[in-house]
Amino acid sequence: MTPEELFAQLRREPDVEAPDLVAVDATDRLLLDEAAPYLPGGPGTVVVVDDAYGALTLGAVTAGASGVRVSQDLLVGEQALAANAGRTGLAGTYRSLPLDAGLFAGAGLVLAKAPRGLDALRELTELTAAAADPDVVLLVGGRVKHMTLGMNDVLRAGFGEVSATLARQKSRVLVARGPRPDVRPTFPRCRRDADLGLDVCAHGAAFAGTRVDAGTRLLASALAGAAPDARTALDLGCGTGVLAASLARSRPGLAVTATDQSAAAVASARATLTRAGLERVAVQRDDAAAGVADGSVDLVVCNPPFHLGAAVVTAAADRLFAAAARVLRPGGELWAVYNNRLPHRAALRRLVGPTRVAAADRRFTVTVSTRPLTKVPGPGGR
Structure with missing residues (x-):
């Protein structure tokens, strides 16, 4: 199944459906394109955080990732992902887990939609840096208008190398590598x-x-x-x-x-x-x-x-x-x-x-x- 064939089958339900509301956005597409060099990953190495309706999770699976772990804050997102996985014949290809150290244990690649608040990004950064593989790559994607320099600073507190991709369709991805060895989770x-x-x-x-x-x-x-x-x-x-x-x-x-x-x-x-x-x-x-x-x-x-x-x-x-x-x-x-x-x-x-x-x-x-x-x-x- 090609990415476009997958995307064409995705729906927002049980969230609101309307002609001007989409289940796959430009940030999803850019994140998956930036992740392509790291896929397919080994079992349990890919983590997805706050996938809106399943495009990132199922896109990673379609690209060859196995043992994908997923954490979504909103219950409606979990429900939409499950429905889309069933619709596309990909049920059972991922595990939904809480946002804690177990989610990130040994992860080699983390894909995340950029949260609006810096504390949410800080918790993601701390957990990834503390629990993931030392060679982990963290990709955080969002709309350019919602991304700030403060996000780079938060990522730098947990990683030695932080860079940004070029913008595409008003979206951008922050790339973090080299987790700092002294980072410990501080939430709640x-x-x-x-x-x-x-x-x-x-x-x-x-x-x-x-x-x-x-x-x-x-x-x-x-x-x-x-x-x-x-x-x-x-x-x-x-x-x-x-x-x-x-x-x-x-x-x-x-x-x-x-x-x-x-x-x-x-x-x-x-x-x-x-x-x-x-x-x-x-x-x-x-x-x-x-x-x-x-x-x-x-x-x-x-x-x-x-x-x-x-x-x-x-x-x-x-x-x-x-x-x-x-x-x-x-x-x-x-x-x-x-x-x-x-x-x-x-x-x-x-x-x-x-x-x-x-x-x-x-x-x-x-x-x-x-x-x-x-x-x-x-x-x-x-």
Whole structure:
């Protein structure tokens, strides 16, 4: 199978499909072209990090790599890769693993999509330098407009030789060789938040890192009045676990679950909760609470994302609001926080139920939405 024959079969599903959205981009193609001199690799020597939909993994397999190991932060990426592997007859040609030293052990070639945050790149650099083969080549590809000189500096902290390819179709690849012998992994990192009295732990790709963003802080301060009779609670899109920790610590009898589709978020939340002595909180990697039973939760808390890439959108939040409505029991409450300029209050009324403002400042609003005790008739009266 040629690369183009492979690429023609790839799809984004279960992620959004649209004519202007692609499953293979210019960065994927450039990374695979730069990797070609090192392929085929020996068993277990090729590692792929944050493959969006499978182009890098399956492209490497098609080029002759065997024993490919893959780590993808977003669950939807794992699901898309699995679907594409089945579609192209390449199921079973790779292994999905967590982003840790075991993923990189003995690796001779690492292909990675450039993360937006420097901490995510720093964690990738540390793990590769510490665990991979001494002759490893690390290729990090991204869109030129998103790549900075700071990325070169991060790579140089772990490697003796760092260079950049020429740009092609607005993409570029950074090439790192010669791992420094004294590099050791430093993630997750933890920092004390004095106001919350909580050590916040974060892996490199976790949103906000060890900081507590202003929206989460406002929501946490308002939760004392949330569903006082609740027995079960869900932190939906839990990030580093700050809201789950706040609930579990203040209400010892509350059964709290925290979910996120990001592997970095789940690992970070577990670290935060363990450090706080709150191992009783169940932390699960899950997309929009897909593994949570309908009508099984009394209280949902949520600080939804409002960016997809660089664009400000509402679709991601609406999807979480709809998930909250599904898992809430009748009379249950969703406590959400969002930027004041976003039109979420109307969506919350439509998707969940009656909504009121519980707290606000100059940037953020906290609302409480209550799932009706009976189903509200639709426009047709049914």
